[in-house]
Amino acid sequence: GAVVSQHPSWVICKSGTSVKIECRSLDFQATTMFWYRQFPKQSLMLMATSNEGSKATYEQGVEKDKFLINHASLTLSTLTVTSAHPEDSSFYICSARDRGRGYHNEQFFGPGTRLTVL
Amino acid sequence: GDSVTQMEGPVTLSEEAFLTINCTYTATGYPSLFWYVQYPGEGLQLLLKATKADDKGSNKGFEATYRKETTSFHLEKGSVQVSDSAVYFCALSWTGNTPLVFGKGTRLSVIA
Numbered sequence: 001g002a003v004v005s006q007h008p009s010w011v012i013c014k015s016g017t018s019v020k021i022e023c024r025s026l027d028f029q030a031t032t033m034f035w036y037r038q039f040p041k042q043s044l045m046l047m048a049t050s051n052e053g054s055k056a057t058y059e060q061g062v063e064k065d066k067f068l069i070n071h072a073s074l075t076l077s078t079l080t081v082t083s084a085h086p087e088d089s090s091f092y093i094c095s096a097r098d099r100g101r102g103y104h105n106e107q108f109f110g111p112g113t114r115l116t117v118l
Numbered sequence: 119g120d121s122v123t124q125m126e127g128p129v130t131l132s133e134e135a136f137l138t139i140n141c142t143y144t145a146t147g148y149p150s151l152f153w154y155v156q157y158p159g160e161g162l163q164l165l166l167k168a169t170k171a172d173d174k175g176s177n178k179g180f181e182a183t184y185r186k187e188t189t190s191f192h193l194e195k196g197s198v199q200v201s202d203s204a205v206y207f208c209a210l211s212w213t214g215n216t217p218l219v220f221g222k223g224t225r226l227s228v229i230a
Contacts, residue, residue, distance in 0.1 A: 006161075034217050043207065043222045044162075093161050095218075106152060106211070107218055109162040 003027055004096050006110035013084055014118055021079045021113045023094030029074040030096035034107065035067075038091040050077045074099075084117045091115075120145040124208050124221035131198055131228050139193040139224045141182075141208035149210040151175075151184055151191040152218070156205045165193075165206070198228045 003026040013019050023033055031052050036044040048058045048069050056069035066088075068080040077096075081088050091114050095107040125140040143151065150169045154162040166175030168184035168191065175182050180195045191208060208221040 004161075041225070043220050046217050049217060095162075106150070106164055106167055108164070109154070111161040112159075114159075 002098055002108045004094065004108045004110040006092075006094060006113050008113060009111060010114040010116075012116045012118065015085050016083055018080055018082045019084055019115060021081075021092055021094075021115075023077045023079070023096070023110050025075045025096045025098075025108070028096075028098040028108075030077075031074060031099045033071060033077040033094055033096045035069060035077075035079050036093045036095070038093060038112075040091075044093060047079075081115065084115070086117045089115055089117045120149070120210060120219045122208050122210055122219055122221035124206075124224050126224070127205075128225040128227055131226070133200055133228055133230050134197045135228075137193070137195040137198045137202075137226070139206055139208075139226070141191045141193065141221060143189050143191065143208075143210050145189075145210060147212075148186060149212050151182070152209045152211065153180070153182055153191070153193050154207040154209060154220075156207065156223070158204070162207065198226070200228045200230055202226060203228045 005024045007022045033050040035047045038044050047062045048056045050056045050069050050071040052071045058064045071077040093112045095109045121144045152167045153165040155165045156162050166177040168175040171186040173184045182193045205223045205225045207223045209218040211218045
């Protein structure tokens with residue numbers, strides 16, 4: 001149990017296009033999902049916290065108009081990179097917190113999406 | 119604010135060697151503590167966790183004990199294998215909808 005999927009697993013796009021990444025909790029409900037960005041050989045950088053049915057909370061320095069987050073249901077959150085540029089190339093990872101696992105509930109991570117912008 | 123500090127890598131060990139990856143945290147109170155592992159090209163997997171002081175988390179031969187006196191959660195394994203080669207992240211978390219706070223990660227390479 002507690003599986004999180006991401007789609008696509010990798011994507012290559014041209015500069016100026018928009019890319020949508022999906023994050024799904026397959027066997028549990030997630031009121032909260034988190035989006036991270038990871039550069040090569042570095043740690044995860046939290047981009048935003050996504051709450052079902054409300055606006056995402058973005059970390060300082062993350063452009064909310066560039067990285068659009070929608071959390072439409074208890075099992076799906078999407079990250080759209082709008083007008084992507086080469087500097088947006090990165091590994092994007094989502095995680096979800098299982099609302100049903102009690103007080104000290106850990107986060108479950110998706111496998112990541114590698115975005116390459118040409 | 120809260121923070122997690124891990125030993126710098128990379129760490130290179132021979133197969134069957136003993137592993138220790140140090141992790142200390144700074145926080146007000148007693149958060150839950152985690153070790154996550156990331157294999158090449160993949161997302162993070164929970165390796166083990168501890169939710170209160172003196173708890174020991176263990177999984178796949180790895181262990182870590184929550185030490186509030188030293189605010190530490192060091193990861194250990196008695197005999198590493200080549201398949202343990204990965205990046206290991208120490209993290210802390212509070213309850214509710216707060217995100218994990220990660221250390222910078224420690225890359226482990228195990229050679230045969």
